[in-house]
Amino acid sequence: MTSKLSSVFLAATLAFATLLAGCGKAPMEADLNLATAKAKSEQCVEPENVIRTKHMDLLMHKRDATVIEGIRTTQHSLKECINCHVSTTKQDGTPLHYGDKEHFCTTCHVAVGQKIDCFQCHADRPQIDQDPNYQHTVGSAAGHHFTQGVTAAAAPTVAEIKMVAQPQQGAAK
């Protein structure tokens, strides 16, 4: 019985170690131009570690407050995340969408293999023609977490991006 338990434990540890090793393949901090991001992270609505671990909960709470109760504060609003963090175009000037590796959300979601559903309905980039004063202060084009680094680091494979974004057929047309 004990041996069975320990073997299960061993397997779990091994799996976890593999997971950690997988994370190690992500771009190292030195590869990434993090100076801008670190300077700007203090301007974010929550500390960086809170955002990383809890952004989904914050967004989930916020969405119900907004749709059902009409509470439209900018704190924890998906629209504001997009306004601040996502560039409207890629570096070659073409429109940036959540299926692209440069998209702020996709950079991380590819690494953790987590599909994003938000952008099937929500705008995945700021609309400057609608709002010229959108808060594009962090701006991925200006050098954010992964946008600069990812080009140098191993780019996510096509399969990885597909897994995360899964653009529906016809979306690109």
Added chain:
Amino acid sequence: MNQNRVYEYRRNFIMSLGGVAAVGVIGSGFVLQTASAAGEIAAKPADQPVTNAKRWGMLIDVTKLTDGGAAMVAACKQEHGWGDEMHSADAQKAHWSRVVKVTDKLTQNSFSLPVMCQHCEKPPCVDVCPTGASMKRADGIVQVNKHICIGCRYCMMACPYKARSFVHEPLQDQKPHSPRGMGTVESCNMCVHRIDEGRLPACVEAAPDAVIFGDLNDPNSAVSQAMKTVGGKQIRADLGLNTGVRYHGI
């Protein structure tokens, strides 16, 4: 900027004078434009939930809509970004708002009116929704909570006004204030994002002379006063749904 403020203040002051004066001559003319120009919708603090103290509604004067409401529909398209679905058949296309032409078979008298979600007090679409996605907000706005909509389209069947439509194809570059996506039902939401900011719905702005928007719960609001004076007909009043959108001249 300051200069504009002064003008705005003067204009509002003159408008309110006009409103007072118009009360005296109500028999001779309909005073929709005076009332609507007041734009009496106050901004709610962004961090406060909506309450049932107000119930939003509008009165549409069909006799003043020279284009039958086409401009209102166009403004809605522009605001919410619907109508350019490429792969949907005509019968499947989104229609948050549409122009309906009515002809009397006997007299051949004909007119057009814009028909959108009528924002019923007792909405059939809310009754039938299995997930609670079709909902009525505390302030009377009927809308779809697309986060929990499963796309069963039961509400489309239940709506007597054919106000709802279904998104059949993947979309891209939606308006940030108006998310809409494949597999969910959608309809006029009275521009909730505008109302929460204290702005008028897009269609009301597009036809300022023909539409009054305001609080139906307040007997002194422009819309209530106008309805008191001229009456406001409901479409399919026999259903007893107490709609928030009323018409004059139908």
